Amino acid sequence: MSLGRTSTVPLGDLVRRPELGLVVLAGADRLDRPIRWAHPSELRDPVPYLLGGELLLTAGVNFPEDVDGYVRGLVAAGVQALGFGVTPVYDEVPAELVDACVRHGLPLLALPPSTPFLAVSQAVGVALAEAEHAELRWLSEAQATLTRAALRPNPVQTVVATLAELADWWCVLLDDAVVAKAGIEDVDPVIAELASRLRSGSGPRSASTEVGSWHVVGYPVDSARVLVVGAARPFSVPDRAVIAVALALLALADRADGRLVTKMLLGDDPYEGYRVVRGRRKARGEGEIDLGTALVDADGGQLRAVVTSAPDVVAAQAAGWLLAVSSPVGVADLPSADREAARMLERAVAVGRPVTVDDGVSALVDPAAAARFAATVLEPLAARPELVETLRTWLACNGNWDRTAAELGVHRNSVRHRIGVVARELAVDLSDVQRRMELWFALRWSD
Numbered sequence: 430m431s432l433g434r435t436s437t438v439p440l441g442d443l444v445r446r447p448e449l450g451l452v453v454l455a456g457a458d459r460l461d462r463p464i465r466w467a468h469p470s471e472l473r474d475p476v477p478y479l480l481g482g483e484l485l486l487t488a489g490v491n492f493p494e495d496v497d498g499y500v501r502g503l504v505a506a507g508v509q510a511l512g513f514g515v516t517p518v519y520d521e522v523p524a525e526l527v528d529a530c531v532r533h534g535l536p537l538l539a540l541p542p543s544t545p546f547l548a549v550s551q552a553v554g555v556a557l558a559e560a561e562h563a564e565l566r567w568l569s570e571a572q573a574t575l576t577r578a579a580l581r582p583n584p585v586q587t588v589v590a591t592l593a594e595l596a597d598w599w600c601v602l603l604d605d606a607v608v609a610k611a612g613i614e615d616v617d618p619v620i621a622e623l624a625s626r627l628r629s630g631s632g633p634r635s636a637s638t639e640v641g642s643w644h645v646v647g648y649p650v651d652s653a654r655v656l657v658v659g660a661a662r663p664f665s666v667p668d669r670a671v672i673a674v675a676l677a678l679l680a681l682a683d684r685a686d687g688r689l690v691t692k693m694l695l696g697d698d699p700y701e702g703y704r705v706v707r708g709r710r711k712a713r714g715e716g717e718i719d720l721g722t723a724l725v726d727a728d729g730g731q732l733r734a735v736v737t738s739a740p741d742v743v744a745a746q747a748a749g750w751l752l753a754v755s756s757p758v759g760v761a762d763l764p765s766a767d768r769e770a771a772r773m774l775e776r777a778v779a780v781g782r783p784v785t786v787d788d789g790v791s792a793l794v795d796p797a798a799a800a801r802f803a804a805t806v807l808e809p810l811a812a813r814p815e816l817v818e819t820l821r822t823w824l825a826c827n828g829n830w831d832r833t834a835a836e837l838g839v840h841r842n843s844v845r846h847r848i849g850v851v852a853r854e855l856a857v858d859l860s861d862v863q864r865r866m867e868l869w870f871a872l873r874w875s876d
Contacts, residue, residue, distance in 0.1 A: 437463030437482065438556040440510050440536060446552055449544050451512070454527050456536025462509040467550040474502065481507025484538075484553065486546045488514040489523070500529040510536040512549060564667055571595050571671045575678055582725040584682040585609050592658070592675045596668065599643075599659045602679065604628075608654060623647045624655035637664075648672065650679045682723065703763060704739060705755040707770040708732045709778060711746075718745045733770070735763065742783035753777045754785045806871040809854040816854070819847040821872050824865060 441460035444451050453460070465482030471490040472478070479485070485508050493499045503511060511530060513522045522539050530537040540549065578584065578591040585602065590611040593600045599612030603624040607616055619640050627636055627649045637646045643659040646669070650656055656679065658664075658672055706720060710730035718740070725734040732750075742752045753773035755766040777784040810816050819837060823844065826832040834841040848859065857864045 436557075437465050438553065438560055440464050440484065442556045443484070443549070443552055444538065446556075449549060449552055450541045451544070451549075452539040452541075454513075454522055454537045454539055455530035456510065456534065459510075459534065459536050462536060464509055464553060467512070467546070467553045469546045469550075474499075476502045476506045479503075479506045479508060483508050484510045484512055484549070486512045486514065486540070486549060488516075489518040492518075492523075496523070496525045497529045497532070500526070500533050500535055504533050504535050508535070510538060512538045512540050512546075514540040514542075514544075514546065516542045568667050568670060572674050575671070575674050577719060579678040579682050580721050580723070581719055582723060582727055584723045585679060586611075588675055588678050588682065589656075592672070595671065596660065601657045602650070603655050603657065604653045613659070620645065620647075620657050624657055627655045628653070646672070648676055650676055654679070701759045702737055702757045703760065703766070704736050704757050705763060705766040705770040706732075706734045706736055706740060706752055707755075707767075707774040708734075708745070708750045708752045709774060711749050711751055718748045718750050733767065739785065742785060746783055751777050751781075752783050754783075756786045806855070806868065810851065813850075813854075816847055816851050817872070819844060820851050820868065823848055824869050824872070828859075828865075 439460065440462045443449060443464065444453060444460055456462075463482065464484045465480075467484040467486055468479070469486040470478065471487055473491050473493045475485065485503060500511075511526075513519075513526065515521060522537070527537060529535075540546075574595065575588060575591055578587045581587045586609040589600045589602050589609040592598065593611035597612075599610075601610045601613060601616055601620060601624075602608040603616075603621065610616065617640050619638065623636055623638060623645065624647060627634060627647050635646060635648050637644070639645060640659065643661065644663050645657060645659045646664055647655055647657040656672070656676060660668070664672075708718075708731065720734050720736055720740050721738065722734055722736045724736075725732055739754050740752065742754065745752045751774070753770050753776070755770040755773065758766045773784045807817065810820070819833070822836050823833045826836065830841045830844050833844045837844065852859050855868075857868070859865060859868075
């Protein structure tokens with residue numbers, strides 16, 4: 430819900446403040462009336478000194494005999510509500526005043542003796558400050574939400590949908606036809622005509638109209654597209670500020686990625702930090718992921734994307750996506766990075782976790798082939814798990830006998846004996862670095 434109206438506060442906000450003790454005597458169905466300020470006056474005819482939007486406060490001093498005329502004058506002057514202070518002049522609110530307020534639709538509040546007029550004025554000021562703070566917070570959050578939307582796949586539709594959700598509006602982006610829409614099913618011809626008028630003009634411009642009960646504004650995004658927004662209430666300055674953010678993001682959404690795509694096609698981009706992301710959805714109905722790019726090719730449960738910074742693979746996994754991220758490359762090497770990411774995704778699926786270049790060469794090896802290699806190499810040790818564990822620890826300790834013995838909790842001579850058995854069973858020379866490396870990978874892949 431949009432706030433955006435810090436110059437007024439609803440009358441109901443004051444009524445609901447228990448410290449004031451206000452009692453509604455008339456107009457209980459009009460507590461949404463906007464109050465601009467609270468103003469005390471004991472004049473018989475205060476109308477010449479009013480600006481409209483007041484909660485007028487009186488204790489009935491010099492109260493006029495023509496009560497009905499008094500109330501009529503207040504309503505004509507734009508007074509939003511009347512507060513009557515009980516005592517010292519009246520012990521209760523005059524019945525004829527209650528009747529007149531009911532007759533003319535003016536909310537009437539009774540102020541108890543313990544509530545000075547100054548307390549009501551201060552409460553209006555506090556309510557205005559609270560509304561302004563809430564409005565600024567809403568404005569900041571709205572801008573951040575729209576910015577995040579512009580970084581998601583299909584940024585144009587996502588920004589339009591997000592703008593509509595922010596304030597219970599409906600939004601339509603049009604060129605010669607509807608480009609994107611949210612919160613509305615059928616586009617009224619009046620909306621299309623409004624967009625056509627804006628497209629035919631030049632320079633900074635906007636237009637507004639009413640369609641049924643909706644307040645409607647339209648703004649050009651560029652020379653071809655127009656954004657039209659509808660709301661149940663008139664648009665405030667902060668509302669228009671949020672719409673301006675959406676306009677800027679819509680204008681940039683295509684251009685930013687357009688520049689990137691142009692550089693990729695022409696091959697004149699010296700940047701060497703592009704990565705290809707491959708992903709697979711782990712289950713139906715999982716959450717969305719934000720890869721920070723609109724260059725996403727999503728097809729059902731699979732996706733691939735071009736990004737300029739590595740995404741948060743852990744957050745993606747929490748949202749139900751298993752990702753593999755290639756090495757950073759230049760434009761010309763994107764196809765090879767895509768193949769690399771595809772191989773890495775196979776391993777990610779096999780091991781059930783994200784895979785990135787930090788996983789080293791293992792990330793590039795076909796999981797099935799790796800498993801077959803490990804089973805073949807280690808098959809002679811299959812019945813001797815203590816030999817497998819000794820070999821793993823010895824290799825991890827870089828062949829250091831004492832450290833291996835300490836890790837396993839056995840005597841160093843036992844380590845020497847077991848490693849000798851391993852060498853004989855596997856028929857390998859463990860002093861050969863290449864053989865050690867092969868065994869290390871076999872042990873890793875066997876897990």
